[in-house]
Amino acid sequence: MRDVLRTRMGWLHAWVGFVGGLVLVVAFTGGTLALFDTEITRWMQPELAALPAAAMTGQALDHAGAQVWALREKGQIVFLNLPSARDPVLRILHYDGHAFVGPVLDPRDGVEVKSRATEGGQLFFDLHQSLYRGPVWGNLMTEAAGIGLIVAVISGVIIHWRNLVPDLLLFRPFAAPGRAWLDAHIMAGVLLLPFVTMMAYTGAVIHAPRLFPMIGAGHAAKAASRAGGGERRDGGAYAPLAPIFAQAEEIFGRGRIGFVMFGSGTVSFYRADAADFAMTRDHADFSAVDGKLVGVTRVGHGMRRLDGAMRGLHFIRWGTPGLRWLYFVGGVVGSMMMSAGLVLFLMKHRRGQGGGVMLGLAETLALAVTLGLPLAALGFLWGNRLLPADLAHRAELETRIFFLLWLGALVHAALRCFRGAVRHGWREQACGIAVLGCALPFLDIVSRSGTGVRLHWDLYLGVDACALGFGLLALWGQRMMVRAR
Known part of the structure; x- marks a missing residue:
């Protein structure tokens, strides 16, 4: 009975993991980069x-x-x-x-x-949230993939429960490719089990009203009412914001106001997302004409407070830089774990079934997601510095560069995979990541020469160091693929 359960869980883990993994690698990679979306911007x-x-x-x-x-x-x-x-x-x-x-x-x-x-960096946040496909179909895809991740985690634990500790201690990176990929997948999965489970669960809870509309119908109606009121035009004289801001700080505390919304005859000061563990939309409303306080909205206890706590745990806006770096490392390793799972699925089915159109398509998608996405992300940063600063519609052009590079990686993967040169495809895209990643710090220094280059540890050096690290990792991976040949 136990063996039958493990066999069925193995089938479920493999197929749900692969189909959902194609989406999850994109969502996890985008979310990992979005942890520092403000710094990237x-x-x-x-x-x-x-x-x-x-x-x-x-x-x-x-x-x-x-x-x-x-x-x-x-x-x-x-x-x-x-x-x-x-x-x-x-x-x-x-x-x-x-x-x-x-x-x-x-x-x-x-x-x-x-x-x-x-x-x-908001491009990566949108990629994480909705695959850049909008709030309807895009969000539904990521939400379904998140539920699939929960299923894959549970089935994976059942499959490896007997040998969980021995498999964790027997990591063999220089063993046969199949064994090395499996060891890496299991080790990363076990070490990151609490983190991955927490991210999948909080993501599902955050979007529960979208998956189950009856849950958030009341809140949605209130939000729509507020949004509708804000679309009317305003007129007349308005009170200066500085005195109103001082009143808002007395209510929420100094340095805890994040943004200001302007409505029909009112101005609202909202608490910053980083102000507290629970990410809520507490705000104080003032008259736009005389600056008098109209009302204060706070999220108390109950489901809305719990929802705010889930958002805070998922988005970590309140976290210190060290905690966000810890999330970042967890996200990178999580993306690698899922990528290793995709590779294991392909290796198993190539051994069992040989070539074929469906396998070629699966290999193409896996390569474009695993290596094509980071290649396009680095190209996005390159495009930012190579396009003229005063170019019209340059934000749109930067985004097009990202998606054109990703499309190019997909086409390249298809050409290699359907012509029986899968290994060459992986090596060539790894080389592309290595070149763009390792050379980005030099591009940054040259392109910032007019504003003054600061070599101490700041956000510029942080982005450059991450790009260099990913470039060196890709170079090491490419060399390992050459040796494994």
């Missing part, structure tokens, strides 16, 4: 490096508020993002369907800072 706007570190002034806030009201008079839906430790500038943002973009303002006086337009 600042890396992709090197002009901001010339700004001296300064606290936001009341003059800057008032000037920014006047600009937002002027844009709302023209019918634009925008909000004001306040400076933080991770992003010490003011930003007037609007949602373009995939990311929040807009001009950058100097926190000292509220004057716009000339910087290149980019979606920045």
Whole structure:
């Protein structure tokens, strides 16, 4: 009976793991990079490096508020993002369907800072959230894949329960390819079991109202009502924001306000996502005409507080840099674990069935997801520095570079896999990652020469070091594939 259960769980783990794994590798990779989405965005706007570190002034806030009201008079839906430790500038943002973009303002006086337009790290957040396919079908795919991950984790534990500890202690990276991939898959899966389970579970809980609409019908109706009220145009004179901001800080605490929303006759100061473990939308509403407090909305206890805690645990906006780096390492290893699972599935079916159209398609998708995605991500960073800073529609062009490179990796994988040269395809894409990753620090230094190169440990060096690390890892992997031949 136990052997029959393990056999059935093995089939379930293999097929659910492979089909869901193709989506999960993309979601995990995007989510891992999105942990530092703000830092990546600042890396992709090197002009901001010339700004001296300064606290936001009341003059800057008032000037920014006047600009937002002027844009709302023209019918634009925008909000004001306040400076933080991770992003010490003011930003007037609007949602373009995939990311929040807009001009950058100097926190000292509220004057716009000339910087290149980019979606920045939010591209990876959208890739994690919806595969860049929108809030309906894209989110449904990632949510279904997340549930599949929970199924794969449970079935994997059942399969390897007997030999869990021995398999964990017998990692043999230089053994036969099949054994080495299996050892790596099991070791990463066991070590990251709590992390992967937590991310899958919290992700499923966060999106439960979308999977089961009856759960969040009431909240959705309230949100729609608030959104509808905010689309009306405004008119007349408005109170300066600085005194209202001081009142909001008295309510929520100094340094705990994240952004400002502008409604019909009201202005609302929202608590920052990093202000607390529970990621909620507590806010204080004020009259836009005289600045008087209208009301304060706080999330108390119960299901909404639990939902906020799940969001906080999943998105880790409140975490210290060290904790976010720990999540980052966990995400990288998790992506590698899933990629190893894809490779194991292909090796097993190639031995059992030989070649074929379906196997060629599976190998093509696995290669494009496992190596093509990081190749396109590095190309996205290259495109940011190679495109002229004042080019029209450059944010859209950067995104097109990312997807064109990913499409190119898919075509290259198909040509190699359907012509019986799978190993060459893996080696060549690994070489591409190695070249782009190892050379990115030099591109960064050269392209920032006009703003001054700072060699101490900052966000520029952090992005460059990660790119270099992934490049060296890809180079090592390529050499291992050559030896294994």
